[in-house]
């Protein structure tokens with residue numbers, strides 16, 4: 001479902017990603033972990049066809065991000081922490097405008113909107129303008145918009161940042177429930193407890209390089225630690241030490 005081969009990305013002379021090779025399968029929630037500036041957002045923006053790789057190959061849902069970007073876009077949904085919504089539109093209007101973009105008919109859109117309103121507890125958000133939303137309401141509508149077309153790959157980049165505990169809980173429950181045959185969820189965060197709760201496998205990225213990838217038990221055993229936060233520190237510090245001049 002996700003196949004990344006030897007991916008590199010440069011911003012001018014700066015190499016934000018270096019030789020990243022990584023696979024993730026349908027049916028799993030795959031975590032992308034790394035400190036600030038590690039390259040997580042750069043990686044996810046490449047998967048979402050928003051940035052071009054400098055070198056390497058990336059296939060999402062079976063399509064190459066450079067050769068077939070439109071097919072990739074039809075098969076993904078993207079949520080990040082700071083996404084805006086058109087202030088003057090209600091939640092229902094926002095979802096309807098996206099449904100048009102995905103070629104969904106009215107009956108499909110209505111049925112899916114009702115389903116999402118229930119699953120995400122959208123409450124008043126469907127009938128209220130986005131300018132009146134709380135942060136949690138906004139994020140729930142952003143998620144509903146991202147999954148409206150039932151994408152094969154859902155990309156969540158720091159999606160829980162800024163949410164209160166109720167909205168965060170709704171998000172994490174949604175991610176847990178999204179573990180279905182044929183679906184891949186990519187979950188980028190630097191909050192280890194979130195990754196521990198929802199991810200089947202994780203990759204740790206540091207300074208643009210893949211440090212390790214595996215199931216949570218594999219990562220803990222590799223680091224010789226009892227929880228993911230300790231394992232993350234240990235593995236990142238090992239990598240720092242190895243890079244030190």
Ligand SMILES: Nc1ncnc2c1ncn2[C@@H]1O[C@H](COP(=O)(O)OP(=O)(O)OP(=O)(O)O)[C@@H](O)[C@H]1O
Nearest residue numbers: 011014016034035036037038039040041042043190
């Ligand atoms: N447009 C850009 N031009 C130059 N450098 C950039 C650009 N975007 C990102 N970078 C740099 O690339 C590196 C990786 O950034 P990126 O946003 O991918 O990291 P991240 O892991 O998502 O970090 P954070 O958790 O802070 O969002 C950082 O050093 C950042 O400063």
